[in-house]
Amino acid sequence: xxxxxxxxxxxxxxxxxxxxxxxxxxxxxxxxxxxxxxxxxxxxxxxxxxxxxxxxxxxxxxxxxxxxxxxxxxxxxxxxxxxxxxxxxxxxxxxxxxxxxxxxxxxxxxxxxxxxxxxxxxxxxxxxxxxxxxxxxxxxxxxxxxxxxxxxxxxxxxxxxxxxxxxxxxxxxxxxxxxxxxxxxxxxxxxxxxxxxxxxxxxxxxxxxxxxxxxxxxxxxxxxxxxxxxxxxxxxxxxxxxxxxxxxxxxxxxxxxxxxxxxxxxxxxxxxxxxxxxxxxxxxxxxxxxxxxxxxxxxxxxxxxxxxxxxxxxxxxxxxxxxxxxxxxxxxxxxxxxxxxxxxxxxxxxxxxxxxxxxxxxxxxxxxxxxxxxxxxxxxxxxxxxxxxxxxxxxxxxxxxxxxxxxxxxxxxxxxxxxxxxxxxxxxxxxxxxxxxxxxxxxxxxxxxxxxxxxxxxxxxxxxxxxxxxxxxxxxxxxxxxxxxxxxxxxxx
Numbered sequence: 168x169x170x171x172x173x174x175x176x177x178x179x180x181x182x183x184x185x186x187x188x189x190x191x192x193x194x195x196x197x198x199x200x201x202x203x204x205x206x207x208x209x210x211x212x213x214x215x216x217x218x219x220x221x222x223x224x225x226x227x228x229x230x231x232x233x234x235x236x237x238x239x240x241x242x243x244x245x246x247x248x249x250x251x252x253x254x255x256x257x258x259x260x261x262x263x264x265x266x267x268x269x270x271x272x273x274x275x276x277x278x279x280x281x282x283x284x285x286x287x288x289x290x291x292x293x294x295x296x297x298x299x300x301x302x303x304x305x306x307x308x309x310x311x312x313x314x315x316x317x318x319x320x321x322x323x324x325x326x327x328x329x330x331x332x333x334x335x336x337x338x339x340x341x342x343x344x345x346x347x348x349x350x351x352x353x354x355x356x357x358x359x360x361x362x363x364x365x366x367x368x369x370x371x372x373x374x375x376x377x378x379x380x381x382x383x384x385x386x387x388x389x390x391x392x393x394x395x396x397x398x399x400x401x402x403x404x405x406x407x408x409x410x411x412x413x414x415x416x417x418x419x420x421x422x423x424x425x426x427x428x429x430x431x432x433x434x435x436x437x438x439x440x441x442x443x444x445x446x447x448x449x450x451x452x453x454x455x456x457x458x459x460x461x462x463x464x465x466x467x468x469x470x471x472x473x474x475x476x477x478x479x480x481x482x483x484x485x486x487x488x489x490x491x492x493x494x495x496x497x498x499x500x501x502x503x504x505x506x507x508x509x510x511x512x513x514x515x516x517x518x519x520x521x522x523x524x525x526x527x528x529x530x531x532x533x534x535x536x537x538x539x540x541x542x543x544x545x546x547x548x549x550x551x552x553x554x555x556x557x558x559x560x561x562x563x564x565x566x567x568x569x570x571x572x573x574x575x576x577x578x579x580x581x582x583x584x585x586x587x588x589x590x591x592x593x594x595x596x597x598x599x600x601x602x603x604x605x606x607x608x609x610x611x612x613x614x615x616x617x618x619x620x621x622x623x624x625x626x627x628x629x630x631x632x633x634x635x636x637x638x639x640x641x642x643x644x645x646x647x648x649x650x651x652x653x654x655x656x657x658x659x660x
Contacts (some may be wrong), residue, residue, distance in 0.1 A: 171357075176645055181197065184432065187450070189574055191232070196281060196299075196393060197281075197284070197289070197294075199281075199397060199400070200262075200266070200281035200284070200299070201262070201297065201298065201301065203280065203299050203400050203404065204244070204246070204249070204262070204265060204266070204269075205246055207237075207238045207240055207269070207404060208240050208245050208246035208247075208249075209242040209246070210237050210238070210404075210586070211232065211237060211238065211239065211245065211246075212245070213493055214231070214232055214237050217380065218231055223329075228499050229272070236406040238269065238272070238273050238276075238403075239272050239273065240269060240402075241268045241269070241271075241272055243261075243264060243265060243268055244264075244265035244266075244268045244269050246301075248265075248300060249261065249262065249265060250298055250299070250301075253295035253296075253298040253299055253660070254295050255295070255600070256291055257291075258284075258291050258294055258295045258298065259284040259285035259286070259289060259294055259523070260284070260285040262284040262285075262294075263282045263283070263284050263285050266280040266281065266282045266284075266488040267280075267282060273403075274631050275403065276399070276400075276403060278396075279396045279399040279400060279403070280396075280400070281396070299340070301339070310603070314478045316618075336361065336364050336365070336372065336435040336483065337369075337520055337561070338364070339366045339485060339517060339519065339552075339561050339562040339567060340435070340515070340527075340529075340562075341364050341365060341433075342368060342567055343513075343529070343562065343567050343570060343571070344365070344433050344482070344483075344529065345365070345368045345369055345372045345433065345481075346372070346567060346568070346570075346571040347435070347481050347511075347529075347531060347570070347571055347574050347575075348431055348479045348480070348481045348531070349372070350369045350372060350373070350383055350430070350431040350433075351373060351374070351376065351378060351382065351383075351384060352378065352382035352427045352430075353383060353384070353429075353430030353431060353475075354384050354386060354427065354428075354430045354431070354475070355369050355383050355384065355385050355386070355426060355429065355430070355431045355432075355433065356382075356385075356386045356387065356424065356429035356431070356432045356433075356473055357386075357387045357388075357432070357433050357434050358387075358388050358418045358432070358434055358435055358469060358470065358473070359388070359389065359390070359418060359435065359436050359437065359466075360387030360388060360389050360398055360411065360434075361389060361394055361395045361435070362394060362398050363387065363397075363398040363401040363407075363409070364515075364614040365433035365434070365435075366385045366387065366398075366402060366407055366409060367401065367402075367405055367407070369383055369385075369433065370383065370385075370405065370407050375654065380406070380407060381408070382601055383431075384408075384410075385402070385407055385408070385409035385410065386409070386410045386411075386424050386427055386429065387409060387410070387411045387412075388411065388412055388418050388422075388423050388424065388617065389411065389415055390415060390416070390417050390418070391415060392414070392415040395411060395414065395415035395416075398411060399411060401628060405525075408611050410424075412424070417443075417444060419443050419445070419446070419462070419465060419469070420443045420444035420446065424473075427473060428473065428474065428475040428476075428478065428633065429473050429474060429475060429478055430475050430477070430478050430479075431478065431479060431480070432470050432474060432479075433475060433480070433481055433482065434466070434470060434476065434480070434482040434483070435483040436462070436463070436466040436482065436484070437462070437481065438463070438484070438485040438525060438527075439461055439463060439485055439487070440461070440462040440463075441460045441461060441462075441599070443462040443465060445459045445465065445595065450472070451465075451468050451469050451472040452468055453468070453471070454468060454471070454498075454499045454502035454506070455495060455498040455502055456495060456501050456619035457495055457496065457499065458495045458496060460489040461493070461496070463484055463485065463487070463488045463491075463496070464488070464495070464499045464500075465614075466482070466501065467482075467484075467488075467503070467530070467532075468499065470482060470532065471508060474532070474534050475534070476534055476535075477534055477535040478532075478533075478534050479531070479532070479533040479534070479535065480531065480532040480533075481529060481530070481531050481532075482529070482530055483491065483527050483528075483529060483530075483631075484527065484529075484530055485525055485526070485527060485528075486514065486525075486526045486527060486528050486607075488528065489512060489514075489528055489605065489606040489607045490605045490606065490607050494541070497603075497604065500604050500606070501604045503532075504543070504596065504599060504604055505596075506539070507536060507540030508529075508532050508533070508534065508545065509530070509532060509543050509546065509606070510528075510531040510532060510533040510536055510539075510578070510606075511530075511531040511544040511545075511546065511574055511577075511578075512528060512529070512530060512531070512543065512544075512545055512546070512606045512608055513528060513531075513546040513547075513548055513570060513608070514526075514528045514546070514547050514548060514549050514607070514608045514609070515527050515528060515529065515548055516547065516548060516549050516550065516551055516552040516560055517549075517560065518552075518554065518558060518559055518560040519552065519559075519560050519561070519562075526529050528608075531574070536578075536621060538580065539578075539580075541595055541596045541597075542593050542596065543594055543596070543599060543606070544573075544574060544577045544578075544591065544592075544593050545591065545592050545593075545594055545604060545606075545608035545610075545611040545612055546570060546573060546574070546590065546591045546593075546608060546612075547589065547590055547591070547609055547612045548562075548566070548570055548590075549607040551566045551569075551570075573590075573591050577593055578589075585596070586612075587612075588612065588613045588614070589612055589613055589614055590612055591612055592608075592611045592612045592613070594611045598611070
């Protein structure tokens with residue numbers, strides 16, 4: 168979309184303004200705070216102009232904005248005032264004061280907004296130039312319809328999320344998880360919620376299926392303070408009422424939702440964490456005590472413990488989780504399989520994440536699968552996706568729908584489901600036992616059948632050997648050229 172390209176160009180320009188002035192990891196904190204301020208100011212301004220046009224003099228009435236879920240922005244925090252002050256040496260303090268004023272007017276934002284724009288190390292000339300760069304509308308109805316804010320968040324979190332150890336979840340994976348478990352209504356929980364992408368996509372899913380986003384109740388927890396605040400901002404501007412606890416906290420040592428039993432759990436836990444807090448005597452370890460040097464199975468156990476009697480969970484893990492032979496992990500995997508909790512495993516293609524190359528899989532756990540307790544669906548999606556840049560792959564809408572439909576048809580016992588060699592298989596528990604409870608889909612789905620072609624064998628072999636001979640000739644030529652150049656500078660081999 169053209170508008171996205173314009174925004175991305177602006178965002179790069181913003182980042183360039185700050186290079187050499189603050190650390191790269193702080194780019195997003197500075198810019199996202201301004202984005203939030205611009206967004207709510209745009210929303211306020213549009214509603215303000217509508218109220219002025221009505222002529223009833225309600226434009227400064229806070230209730231007139233609250234009823235449309237729009238934040239009231241006091242005069243000193245409106246973007247028009249901020250932009251007029253952009254060239255002043257006090258612009259940093261003006262922005263900090265604007266954030267304080269907005270928190271004062273909107274109690275659910277108390278303690279959430281960044282208020283460090285006046286700090287000495289942030290060049291105020293560059294900050295003013297940054298303010299000037301915000302020429303596009305973020306909070307208008309048209310911008311909301313195109314989810315411009317979501318694109319902005321996605322861009323910055325994807326580019327700079329790794330600086331704080333966040334593994335930002337790519338939109339295609341979030342959409343796939345949400346599409347698989349279909350959180351229509353009930354309690355949605357994410358024990359490591361990051362910037363709130365799972366919640367935003369869940370709310371969008373409900374609305375796209377003619378529901379109301381207040382049909383779901385959101386619960387989350389986040390370990391990193393800046394990311395916790397970012398999630399609060401992300402939910403606030405989208406009108407999602409989420410319980411993220413009083414502050415950031417470690418899920419393992421300080422569970423903020425101890426009594427919660429969720430209908431849906433969506434998560435992308437940090438992979439292979441080796442220094443987490445393992446409490447030995449913990450009711451969450453019903454299926455075995457996870458190892459102290461890797462949190463993957465601690466996350467699995469925690470997620471299972473949080474499911475309601477009919478709950479379903481979808482989460483991302485490193486591929487090693489499917490086959491690890493570590494005694495503690497193998498025991499937990501065997502126990503949850505024998506308990507009939509593992510519903511589906513999907514292996515994903517490489518390069519889906521912005522900042523990590525580790526291959527990943529999706530686990531689906533369900534407590535409402537009486538009729539299929541002795542089977543697990545395996546899907547091998549490693550060949551899906553298209554490289555949109557040299558390093559980044561995306562799944563298409565059609566590919567996401569194919570995976571979701573495959574799972575739903577199998578889950579619902581539909582005649583439309585069938586095993587497809589190389590792609591999917593409904594494997595009985597007995598077969599999984601034979602593979603020592605290893606859950607790698609490739610072991611079960613087999614290899615995709617090769618497509619036959621009409622080229623005669625002799626002709627194909629002649630063509631291929633000619634191509635190979637040509638490649639060998641090129642390689643010999645390159646080898647000689649390298650030898651010559653090395654010899655010219657005194658190196659022989």
